[in-house]
Amino acid sequence: MPLAYLNGNYLDQTEAHLPLTDRGLLFGDSIYEVIPVYHGQPFQADAHFARLQQGLQAIRIANPLSPSDWLQIITTLSTANPAPAQAIYLQITRGAYAGRAHQLPEQPQPNLFAFSKTFTPDPHILQHGLHAITQPDVRWHRCDLKTTNLLPNVLALADAHEQGADDAILVRDGIAREGTSSNLIAILDGILTTSPDSPELLPGVTRNLILRLAAKAGIPCARRDVHVDELPLADEIWLSSSTREIAPVTRLNQRPVGNGTPGPVWQQVHALYQAEKTNPDDA
Numbered sequence: 001m002p003l004a005y006l007n008g009n010y011l012d013q014t015e016a017h018l019p020l021t022d023r024g025l026l027f028g029d030s031i032y033e034v035i036p037v038y039h040g041q042p043f044q045a046d047a048h049f050a051r052l053q054q055g056l057q058a059i060r061i062a063n064p065l066s067p068s069d070w071l072q073i074i075t076t077l078s079t080a081n082p083a084p085a086q087a088i089y090l091q092i093t094r095g096a097y098a099g100r101a102h103q104l105p106e107q108p109q110p111n112l113f114a115f116s117k118t119f120t121p122d123p124h125i126l127q128h129g130l131h132a133i134t135q136p137d138v139r140w141h142r143c144d145l146k147t148t149n150l151l152p153n154v155l156a157l158a159d160a161h162e163q164g165a166d167d168a169i170l171v172r173d174g175i176a177r178e179g180t181s182s183n184l185i186a187i188l189d190g191i192l193t194t195s196p197d198s199p200e201l202l203p204g205v206t207r208n209l210i211l212r213l214a215a216k217a218g219i220p221c222a223r224r225d226v227h228v229d230e231l232p233l234a235d236e237i238w239l240s241s242s243t244r245e246i247a248p249v250t251r252l253n254q255r256p257v258g259n260g261t262p263g264p265v266w267q268q269v270h271a272l273y274q275a276e277k278t279n280p281d282d283a
């Protein structure tokens with residue numbers, strides 16, 4: 001039975017429950033983090049803990065645990081799951097509040113829970129890439145915080161699926177911001193290009209690592225906004241996330257990206273990323 005962590009206890013996932021007055025459930029008043037674990041080794045854990053800390057601070061929840069406590073939970077859950085690649089979800093809500101009022105409780109008692117989800121790279125995507133469509137970004141202006149307010153992302157993905165695509169690239173003010181659960185990287189005129197950090201997108205741990213690996217390999221990189229009109233001119237487009245790793249987008253709005261197959265820069269950086277997973281060298 002899959003194991004869950006809930007407020008200091010480990011129990012079967014089906015037996016882990018939150019009260020219906022939990023503010024995460026009622027208001028999306030919660031932060032989460034997703035940490036990949038490969039063959040028992042958490043990957044980029046410090047960067048994930050740093051983002052968790054920043055997110056909690058921004059929404060005024062004191063981090064209830066230290067990084068070593070979180071690491072202990074990750075180890076226990078990942079040991080219980082034999083899958084070689086898994087993602088550990090750490091979730092913190094502001095807790096239950098019987099009054100069901102918007103105002104912040106004076107003495108919040110956060111609810112913490114965590115669970116493991118197995119993931120496997122999709123060989124079809126690695127060989128042929130994804131089909132993405134562009135969609136309006138209707139999210140709030142604090143997309144840099146990893147909160148559970150994910151309904152716009154969920155609906156944009158549903159729209160993409162209804163249109164026969166695999167994912168959506170979210171566009172606001174003419175700028176292609178990110179995917180529904182991933183960052184956006186484009187190869188434009190041979191330059192690996194991705195937006196600077198801003199409140200309009202999540203500062204992806206995977207994207208940061210890609211930038212470091214690419215720079216180390218001598219690939220020219222630029223941090224600047226990508227206008228939606230530039231996307232059809234891109235040689236390559238990628239979506240990056242901890243569980244997706246680096247997915248090539250080979251069709252955009254029904255048209256091929258580049259020559260319609262995963263491109264040479266993706267091949268190079270994907271290989272560097274795979275090597276980093278097996279042998280992290282503090283890139």
Ligand SMILES: Cc1ncc(COP(=O)(O)O)c(C=O)c1O
Pocket residue numbers: 034178179180181182183201202203204205206207240241242243
């Ligand atoms: C909206 C959004 N952007 C970007 C990312 C990529 O972040 P990371 O690379 O840290 O997983 C995610 C991950 O889930 C996401 O949900």
